[in-house]
Structure formats: structure tokens, C-alpha cells
Amino acid sequence: MPKVLISDQLSPAAIDVFKQRGIEAVVKPGLTPAELRAIIGAFDGLAIRSATKVTRELLDAATNLKVIGRAGIGIDNVDVKSATARGVVVMNTPYGNAITTAEHAIGLMFALARQLPEASASTKAGKWEKNRFMGVELTNKTLGLIGAGNIGSIVADRAVGLKMRVVAYDPYLTEARATVLGIEKVELDTLLARADFITLHTPLTEQTRNILSRENLAKTKKGVRIVNCARGGLIDETALYDALQSGHVAGAALDVFEVEPATASPLFALENVVCTPHLGAATTEAQENVALQVAEQISDFLLTGAVTNAVNMASVSAEDAPRLKPYMQLCQLLGSFAGQLTEARHGVITKVGIEYEGAAAHLNHRPLSAALFAGLLAPMMEGVNMVNAPVFARDHGIDMSETVHDRDSEYQTLVRISVTTGDQTRTVSGTLFGGAKPRLVEVKGIKVEADFGRHMLYVTNQDKPGFIARCSAILAEKNINIATFHLGRASEGGDAVCLISIDETLPEAALVAIRALPQVMQATQLAF
Ligand SMILES: NC(=O)C1=CN([C@@H]2O[C@H](COP(=O)(O)OP(=O)(O)OC[C@H]3O[C@@H](n4cnc5c(N)ncnc54)[C@H](O)[C@@H]3O)[C@@H](O)[C@H]2O)C=CC1
Numbered sequence: 001m002p003k004v005l006i007s008d009q010l011s012p013a014a015i016d017v018f019k020q021r022g023i024e025a026v027v028k029p030g031l032t033p034a035e036l037r038a039i040i041g042a043f044d045g046l047a048i049r050s051a052t053k054v055t056r057e058l059l060d061a062a063t064n065l066k067v068i069g070r071a072g073i074g075i076d077n078v079d080v081k082s083a084t085a086r087g088v089v090v091m092n093t094p095y096g097n098a099i100t101t102a103e104h105a106i107g108l109m110f111a112l113a114r115q116l117p118e119a120s121a122s123t124k125a126g127k128w129e130k131n132r133f134m135g136v137e138l139t140n141k142t143l144g145l146i147g148a149g150n151i152g153s154i155v156a157d158r159a160v161g162l163k164m165r166v167v168a169y170d171p172y173l174t175e176a177r178a179t180v181l182g183i184e185k186v187e188l189d190t191l192l193a194r195a196d197f198i199t200l201h202t203p204l205t206e207q208t209r210n211i212l213s214r215e216n217l218a219k220t221k222k223g224v225r226i227v228n229c230a231r232g233g234l235i236d237e238t239a240l241y242d243a244l245q246s247g248h249v250a251g252a253a254l255d256v257f258e259v260e261p262a263t264a265s266p267l268f269a270l271e272n273v274v275c276t277p278h279l280g281a282a283t284t285e286a287q288e289n290v291a292l293q294v295a296e297q298i299s300d301f302l303l304t305g306a307v308t309n310a311v312n313m314a315s316v317s318a319e320d321a322p323r324l325k326p327y328m329q330l331c332q333l334l335g336s337f338a339g340q341l342t343e344a345r346h347g348v349i350t351k352v353g354i355e356y357e358g359a360a361a362h363l364n365h366r367p368l369s370a371a372l373f374a375g376l377l378a379p380m381m382e383g384v385n386m387v388n389a390p391v392f393a394r395d396h397g398i399d400m401s402e403t404v405h406d407r408d409s410e411y412q413t414l415v416r417i418s419v420t421t422g423d424q425t426r427t428v429s430g431t432l433f434g435g436a437k438p439r440l441v442e443v444k445g446i447k448v449e450a451d452f453g454r455h456m457l458y459v460t461n462q463d464k465p466g467f468i469a470r471c472s473a474i475l476a477e478k479n480i481n482i483a484t485f486h487l488g489r490a491s492e493g494g495d496a497v498c499l500i501s502i503d504e505t506l507p508e509a510a511l512v513a514i515r516a517l518p519q520v521m522q523a524t525q526l527a528f
């Protein structure tokens with residue numbers, strides 16, 4: 001039974017899902033990094049929110065971990081690069097808390113416009129300071145949206161409903177989408193110059209870090225009010241403090257901070273600053289949504305191989321997973337076959353071409369190619385799987401191309417792989433016999449039909465009399481039983497390939513003897 005650790009405060013809805021799906025869920029929020037490292041090795045899955053920091057050190061100890069599920073959107077608390085290198089899938093739940101977070105941003109905008117927290121504190125303190133809290137209306141004001149993705153779009157929709165004018169800066173926002181949202185796409189400088197309120201809804205990346213820098217804050221309209229419900233680090237907090245002190249910025253509402261938990265900050269002393277402790281996603285509805293979603297996604301992956309909302313791997317729907325399974329097996333075996341034949345003396349792999357024909361052409365081929373790379377690279381690298389193989393391939397400068405043929409195929413389905421090392425290109429093709437059983441159908445352009453056996457001998461030879469008898473004799477001498485023996489040749493008396501499935505590993509001496517046969521050019525032992 002797969003085991004999942006829930007290491008942050010997650011709605012109990014997640015535990016119910018795991019139980020129903022037959023997965024053991026252990027709930028241990030609030031562990032120290034050392035405590036987490038001590039137990040993580042026992043788990044196949046890890047469900048987190050933002051408190052757990054998934055570092056390289058934690059991943060080093062996570063020897064069984066296959067999947068990390070973030071009940072939420074931001075995955076900046078996960079070292080995704082290290083997770084990918086270790087073959088661990090990282091998933092998030094991109095939509096479950098979007099409405100809630102957008103509502104928090106709108107709420108903070110009202111709080112700023114009417115100084116609600118200060119007014120509340122003053123009234124509760126027995127003061128009746130009716131003249132102190134003069135606010136501003138939102139109607140007809142310009143809202144500058146930095147980032148118009150899931151949350152930004154919802155904020156835009158609500159703001160349009162409030163009769164605000166919305167301008168948005170988002171390099172990936174199309175004009176067509178802006179029109180649908182009823183907003184105006186602008187450059188950042190225009191937004192800074194025009195906005196009465198600015199709200200941030202981008203992830204924290206190298207491009208967005210300090211997007212409201214000292215320089216950009218100086219470009220804003222005097223009296224602007226700023227809301228940040230996305231990530232600390234998007235605003236230069238020191239520059240913001242100065243701009244608030246000078247009165248250039250009239251107010252700021254911050255749900256997120258450069259350092260969290262934020263228990264001390266000069267900003268806390270300012271009256272025109274409203275703060276919440278990263279509450280953007282904190283509603284019962286959102287927490288139930290993300291908990292259910294993350295538990296379903298982790299369960300699907302561990303039980304069926306379905307991949308949803310992964311940030312480091314191609315998606316495979318629950319419906320597609322069983323359909324893709326035999327194809328992924330075929331691709332992994334073809335890759336493994338080619339990988340085992342790629343000898344170091346031929347140089348490193350520089351190019352891999354993958355062709356899909358027949359039924360395979362109509363499938364989601366990204367996971368198939370990932371499985372193929374996992375098989376191809378496994379003989380050369382440790383710890384390779386479908387998650388990290390495409391990244392390893394890219395990091396090693398392997399040029400990959402995929403061709404999908406929309407033509408009648410001789411086979412119901414066909415996958416062909418060409419691997420180039422130095423100036424040599426080797427091809428190998430396979431099909432699914434009966435739609436389920438992987439079978440080799442071509443090697444180096446020579447037709448040869450063979451199932452993948454656990455132990456195999458691959459021989460290239462000259463099509464001359466005597467080879468079969470001598471080769472069989474060597475195997476018999478070592479008491480090695482032959483399961484299947486398949487031959488193919490380019491032409492009569494020309495190049496030939498021979499695939500022998502044997503019941504156990506061939507001793508090195510027998511391999512040397514086969515290589516010494518006059519007809520033999522190459523003999524390699526393969527294991528699947
Ligand atoms: N305070 C909280 O509790 C919560 C915070 N968040 C945070 O909110 C942020 C936004 O989340 P979503 O809308 O779901 O993400 P999203 O990925 O749907 O949208 C992000 C948008 O930012 C845009 N973007 C990327 N680089 C940009 C740049 N350099 N300049 C301007 N725009 C850029 C993207 O094109 C995209 O449209 C994330 O950082 C997420 O972690 C999300 C949920 C809760």
C-alpha cells in the first residue's frame with residue numbers, strides 16, 4: 001500500500017480521499033527539517049502547503065518519494081530542479097484557491113480605501129474618530145493589474161463589476177483575452193503612471209523579483225495604493241517603506257512578505273499599511289478544494305500513473321493512463337534496446353529522432369517520448385526515470401525531434417527511434433502485438449520480429465552458412481537454454497541481425513566465443 005505524508009495543515013478532506021483510494025496517509029504537520037528528514041524515506045508521496053520546505057537535503061533522504069503535491073499554487077517552497085533530477089513529480093492545484101485569493105485582494109483594496117483595520121481598532125478602543133478616517137471610492141478609479149493569470153483575471157472581473165477601469169501588464173496576456181476580460185493591456189510604465197490602485201498577481205521569478213522596485217515605485221502616481229497577495233519579493237519592502245513615509249504611496253496592503261513568517265517589519269509601524277499573515281488562500285472552501293484536489297492527484301499518480309497539474313512533467317489524464325501504459329512500455333523497451341547498444345566507443349549520443357505511426361500517432365506522445373528517453377539513458381545514468389530523462393537529455397545537449405506520421409502504417413502502431421552517436425545512426429522500431437505486447441520489428445533497417453525477453457543476445461553478422469549452428473552450439477555448451485531465436489537480413493548473403501532470447505545471463509566466455517565466430521560483427525548481451 002503506498003504511503004503519503006501530509007506535513008502541513010491540510011483539510012481532513014484529503015485524508016478521506018487517501019483512505020478511500022487505499023493509500024495510507026500519515027499526518028505530521030509542524031515537523032522540524034531534521035524530523036522530516038528522519039522519516040521521509042518511508043513515503044511514496046508528500047502532500048504540503050507552504051510551510052514545508054522541500055529542499056535538496058530533504059530530497060536526498062526521500063529515497064522512495066515519487067510525488068510531491070502542493071495544495072495550492074506557488075511552488076517556491078519546493079526545490080523543483082532537485083526534485084526533477086531525482087525523478088520526483090511535483091504537482092500543484094492551480095485553480096482551487098484562485099477565487100478565494102482574488103477575493104482577499106479585493107478585500108484588501110477596500111480595507112485600504114476605507115482604512116478599515118485602523119477604523120475598527122480605533123472604534124474598539126472607545127474612540128469615535130469619525131473625521132479621522134476619510135476614505136476614497138473605488139468606482140471610476142483605475143486598477144493596475146500586474147499579472148493577469150488565474151487570480152489576476154478573477155480580480156479583474158470583480159473590479160470591472162465595481163466599475164473600476166482595469167489596465168493590465170502581463171507579457172503573456174493576448175489582446176483577445178484582454179478584450180474578453182474587459183480590460184486594457186498596457187506596458188508596465190503606463191500602468192505605473194495611470195493606476196490609482198496596483199495589485200500584484202505574478203509568480204516570483206527572476207523577471208518579477210522587485211517588479212515594484214524603488215525606481216518603479218517612483219514612477220507610480222502620487223497617492224497610489226498597493227496590494228500584494230502574490231509573493232513577497234515582488235516589492236522592494238525598504239523602498240515601499242520610504243514611499244509610504246513620504247506620502248507618495250498612500251497605502252499598502254500586504255498578505256505576503258520577503259521573509260515569512262513575518263513577525264517583525266518596519267512596515268508594521270505605519271498606519272497606512274494593512275497586513276495579513278499569508279491568508280490569501282485561507283477560506284474553508286479553498287482549503288477543501290485544494291486538499292481534495294491534491295489528494296486525488298497524488299492518489300491517481302501513485303495508483304494509476306495519471307499525471308495532473310505537474311510542473312515538471314507532461315500530463316497524463318486518468319482516462320489516458322491505462323491506454324498509454326502499453327505504449328509507454330514499448331517506448332521504454334525500445335529506448336533501453338537502443339541505449340544498451342550505444343557503446344561508449346561510438347561517442348556520446350548527439351541526436352535522437354522519434355517517429356510515431358499508426359495508433360501511436362494519435363496519442364499524447366510527450367509521456368511516450370519521456371518513457372523512451374528513460375529507457376535510452378538508463379544504461380548510462382543512474383536514477384533516470386520519466387520525470388528527469390527529458391531534462392537529462394537536454395542538459396547533455398541531445399537534440400531531440402519527434403515526427404508524427406499521418407499515413408497508413410504497415411503495423412497497427414509503430415514507434416521508430418534513431419539514435420546518433422558521432423557519425424553513426426542506429427534505428428530500431430517496435431509495435432504492440434495484439435495492441436498490448438511490445439515487439440521489435442526492425443533493427444538498423446533490417447526487418448526482424450522478436451519479443452523483448454529478460455535476457456537477450458543481439459548479434460550482427462554476415463548472412464553466411466554455419467552461424468546458427470555454431471552460435472547454438474556455444475550456448476548449448478554452456479547449458480544456456482534458448483527461448484526464441486529470430487533472424488533478419490538486409491539481403492541474401494548480406495548484413496543480418498539475430499536476436500536470441502535466453503533463459504539466463506550468458507557467461508562472458510560464451511560471449512567472447514560468439515564474437516570470435518567468423519560471420520559475427522558484433523555480439524551484445526541485453527537485459528530488460
Ligand atoms: N497569498 C496567497 O495565499 C496566495 C498567493 N498565490 C500567488 O499568486 C500568484 C498568482 O497566481 P495565479 O494567478 O494562480 O498564477 P498564474 O500562473 O495563473 O498567473 C500568473 C500570471 O503572471 C504573469 N506573468 C509572468 N511573468 C510576468 C511578468 N514578468 N510580468 C507580468 N506578468 C507576468 C503570467 O503571464 C500569468 O498570467 C502566484 O505567485 C501564487 O503563488 C496564489 C494563491 C494564494
Ligand SMILES: O=C(O)CCC(=O)C(=O)O
Binds near residue numbers: 049050072073
Ligand atoms: O497554502 C497557503 O495557505 C498559501 C497559498 C499560496 O500561497 C499559494 O497557493 O500559492
